[in-house]
Amino acid sequence: MQLGRGTEPGSPQIVDANVSDANEASIDLDLTDLLDWQPVRRAALAGLGVLLVLAMYAGFGSERFGNGLSRILMPFAEIEPFTATQIIEKTIKPADGSNRYAEGCR
Structure with a gap:
């Protein structure tokens, strides 16, 4: 009910009296007791x-976190995924004296 807004039918004096009575009756109510704070605490924790x-x-x-965060925050940037395996091509050499060859390469 929205009493006292001027849109209701009836006597304005009766509506004002009802609104005044409701206001006086509810002034001493402690509305904080109506709230259940347990779900709020649970969500906060x-x-x-x-x-x-x-x-x-x-x-x-x-390293992983920074890479993942930057990939999430900049989705259209070309950021390579993090990998712990780093292959440096300059360091790849065949072992000395190795006589193993791929089939057909000898």
């Missing part, structure tokens, strides 16, 4: 836990 895990991952896996 879950969010804090997620942030803690994310911070630990950022601290211990910094």
Whole structure:
């Protein structure tokens, strides 16, 4: 009900009296007791836990985390995925005295 807005039918004096009575009756109500804070606390703790895990991952896996974060934040940039295996072509050499050849290459 939206009493006192001027859109309701009936006597304005009766509507004003009803609104005044409701206001006086509800002035002493403690409305904070109506709220259930347990789900709010649970969600806040879950969010804090997620942030803690994310911070630990950022601290211990910094190369992987930085690469992954930059790939997420810049989706259209050409950022190569992180790999722990690095192959440097200049360091690839056949072993000395090796007599093994690929088939057909001898």
